Amino acid sequence: MEFEVIDTQISPGGRMEVLSKAEVVQLLDNSHGGLYQVFRSCALAVLNCGSGLDDGKELLERYKSFDISIIQRERGIKLDVKGAPASAFVDGVMIKGIQEHLFAVLRDILFIKAAIEDDRKFDLNTTEGISDAVFHVMRNANLLKPQVNPNLVVCWGGHSISSDEYDYTKHVGYQLGLRGMDICTGCGPGAMKGPMKGATIGHAKQRITTGRYLGITEPGIIAAEAPNPIVNDLAILPDIEKRLEAFVRMGHAVIVFPGGAGTAEEILYLLGILLHPDNAELPFPLIFTGPETAADYFRQIDQFIAATLGPKAQQSYQIIVNDPVRVAQEVQAGIRQVREFRKAKGDAYYFNWLLKIDAEFQKPFEPTHENMRNLALHKNQETHLLAANLRRAFSGVVAGNVKNQGIRAIEKHGHFEIRGDSEIMASMDTLLASFVAQNRMKLPGKAYTPCYRVIK
CATH class of the missing domain: 3.40.50.450 (Rossmann fold)
Structure with missing residues (x-):
């Protein structure tokens, strides 16, 4: 069965406008230590919003041609999206809320990789260190309102x-x-x-x-x-x-x-x-x-x-x-x-x-x-x-x-x-x-x- 798909390029709209070369490499790295597969699967799930499909394996198989990559420009970044579910668009334009969610995925995946997995800024062998890591993920996402x-x-x-x-x-x-x-x-x-x-x-x-x-x-x-x-x-x-x-x-x-x-x-x-x-x-x-x-x-x-x-x-x-x-x-x-x-x-x-x-x-x-x-x-x-x-x-x-x-x-x-x-x-x-x-x-x-x- 064929599912309607759309190709597009989108800008972050004030969020995550710039990435380092190292971050781009990590996001596009398909090796065991790279971020591409987790970034791709999370991005596809966001784009599939409202479909009623609740099976992660079936989703990946349904949209095998889906691809997402990053374009570096002098004015910032763009996401190049190919084979995205058509339900994420209205008259060919991506729904704004879904677009924001895509860049939230990008933001959090990069932060988790840099601050929690690579930098080891938090001691994940202690309860305090784990709670601190949760706190910093939420703070980085600007969700804490004092x-x-x-x-x-x-x-x-x-x-x-x-x-x-x-x-x-x-x-x-x-x-x-x-x-x-x-x-x-x-x-x-x-x-x-x-x-x-x-x-x-x-x-x-x-x-x-x-x-x-x-x-x-x-x-x-x-x-x-x-x-x-x-x-x-x-x-x-x-x-x-x-x-x-x-x-x-x-x-x-x-x-x-x-x-x-x-x-x-x-x-x-x-x-x-x-x-x-x-x-x-x-x-x-x-x-x-x-x-x-x-x-x-x-x-x-x-x-x-x-x-x-x-x-x-x-x-x-x-x-x-x-x-x-x-x-x-x-x-x-x-x-x-x-x-x-x-x-x-x-x-x-x-x-x-x-x-x-x-x-x-x-x-x-x-x-x-x-x-x-x-x-x-x-x-x-x-x-x-x-x-x-x-x-x-x-x-x-x-x-x-x-x-x-x-x-x-x-x-x-x-x-x-x-x-x-x-x-x-x-x-x-x-x-x-x-x-x-x-x-x-x-x-x-x-x-x-x-x-x-x-x-x-």
Whole structure:
């Protein structure tokens, strides 16, 4: 099947206007240590925005002729784009938001390579060094706003949700926008787009022209969750762990909408952090919400958390069904507590330095077959560490579902095997089976083939 493509050249429009010769060489280097492949795959994902395709491997195969290179000129740089998806253009001209996202990809990939991988400016063997690296990526992207009161709400949820659930995310976003809240998501479609879309209307009614719609992603997931055009500030972190840390360091509250394995991963990540003894007194509003049709979904999530992490974890969140106004009011009240706490402790409003994040939540997890088999999924450990390992298990399922490298590993070696205590495995199997039954593992219309096998 042929897909319509367009060739073009674009200028950065005030961002990343100049590059050094060394940076250009790195971006065009197709060797193992070069940046070309990661730059190409991220750029293609950005250009494929809105297509509904959530399979990184299929995207690369669909647009095999796609190419992106850099033209050095005396007045600055241009990107030479060949074989780009036609959906990124209107009357032959690239959509401005997509053009901005392309240069955000360029900016962050270069910064990560120079400051984190090559220069070793940050000690990635320490929790402090990793948090410092996350801070500098976000600062380099100009996403830290020191003169703004806490108002950033992180919204998590699936890219594969029903129209009912999508409409509900817009209603919640609208109520947040009316109350002057900004939105931060994983930047993709579904529950990541809906709150932003609703907030734009709320902001417009309140004549707020400075509304922020932050998208935070990473190279491995960007093809499945391409930045939606509402995102006006985009950041690409080096890996999923630093992406998750960026969410919880920058956000002042978190709302979780219905989702699949990726949403379960995010929930377990945050609960594991909140269960750490050092965070016992730290206010962090966390609300699970959806329409009436999602009540059973959150019941299953709550049961899984009770069976694995226990009642203390359940005390960390509220479940609010079918009430966008109450969700927004609870978030607003919770953020007031966050502001007072940080003011009293002298912590920054724009980056939560006081939040303790254990090293087990920061170490990049590579979901190989061996690593998935060897996860410590038992209760003979501190609860927050069990949460870290459960998070890794769901991260592996996400990789096998939608990430190019994970999909290829499954094709070559078969299912990931997930082993552990029988009670935990039974709860995990039940939850994953419910995701499959509710079409939460892939976009509707595409049959799901499990990439995992739970060994009870």
